[in-house]
Amino acid sequence: MATSPExxxxxVTAALLAPASLWLFVFLVLPFIAIVVFAFGERAPEGGYQPSFTLEQFANLGARAAAFKNTLLLAPVGAFLCLVVAYPVAYYLAVKASPRYRLVxxxxxxxxxWTSLLVRVYAWMYILGARGIPHxxxxxxxxNVRLLNxxxxxxxxxxxxYLPLMIMPIYVSLEKLDRRLLxxxxxxxxxxxxxxFGITLPLSLPGVMTGVALVTILLLGEYLIPQLLGGGKVFFIGNALVDLFLQSRNWPFGSAIAVTLVVVVVFxxxxAMRIAWRFAGTRQVDLV
Known part of the structure; x- marks a missing residue:
C-alpha cells in the first residue's frame, strides 16, 4: 500500500525527533518522576528513601526557609545587576562598535x-579575602573590613x-535591530x-527577558558561588540539596525541595514569557 507524502x-519528522526525545525522556523525565516519588516518601532509618505516601516533607519546607529566602532574594537581585552591567556592553557591541572589531x-x-568557574571563584576568594582588598x-x-562570606x-x-550569559541574548536581539528605525x-x-526608550529598548526586550530568565533559573540552583564566596553563611537551595542528599541522606525532604524548586522555575x-509577549507584541520571543 502506497504511503502518502504527508x-x-x-x-521522517518522528525519526529525526526520536533520538532527542528518548534522550530527554531517559535523562530528564524519568529522574524527575523518581524525585517526585521520593518527595512523597519517608526517610529510612539508615538514611535514603522509604516507600510511603505522605505530605510531611512539603509541610517541613519551612525548616529550610533561610535557603529559600536567600535564593529567592539574591537570585533576582543578581540577575538584575547582571542586566544593568550587560545591557550597555551589549548595546555597544551591537550598535556602536566597529564591524571590524566586533567579532574580537x-x-x-x-x-x-574557557576557564573553569571553580578557578575563577577561587581567585575572587583571594581578592576578597584577608590578603586581598581588606589588606x-x-x-x-x-x-576591620570583611568582604568574603x-x-x-x-x-x-x-x-x-553569569554576565556573559546575560550579554549574549541582548547582543543578538540588538544586532537584529533595523538601523533605519533609529x-x-x-x-x-x-x-x-x-x-x-521608544525603539531600542522595546525591540530588544525579547533578548532582555531571555537573559533574565536564563540567569535567574540557573541561579536558583546555584551551589558553587554561595558555597565558596558565602562561606556557608549565605545558603542557597542548591547548598541545601547537597546537604540533604549527601550529608544527612534525607532523600524525601531533599526531593520535596527539588520539586518545589522546579515549580518555582516553571512559574x-x-x-517572563508573558511579560515579553505583552511588551514585544507579535514579535518572536524565545526564552528557551
Missing amino acids: TKKRL LVSLVVVPF LLEMIGIE TPGAVLLGIVYG EASADLGAKPLSTF ILLI
Missing part, C-alpha cells in the same frame, strides 16, 4: 568560559560568573534618549 513527512570584542565576552584597605587606615561577595560572584527617529526630531519562566 505520512512520509510525519515518519564578542569573543572577549565568552573568553571567561589594602588596612594599609591606608581602613580596618557576605551576601555582597555572593552577588559579586554571580555578576562575574535613523527615522532621528530625522523626525526625537532625542537619543527618546529613541532608546518564573511563564511570567
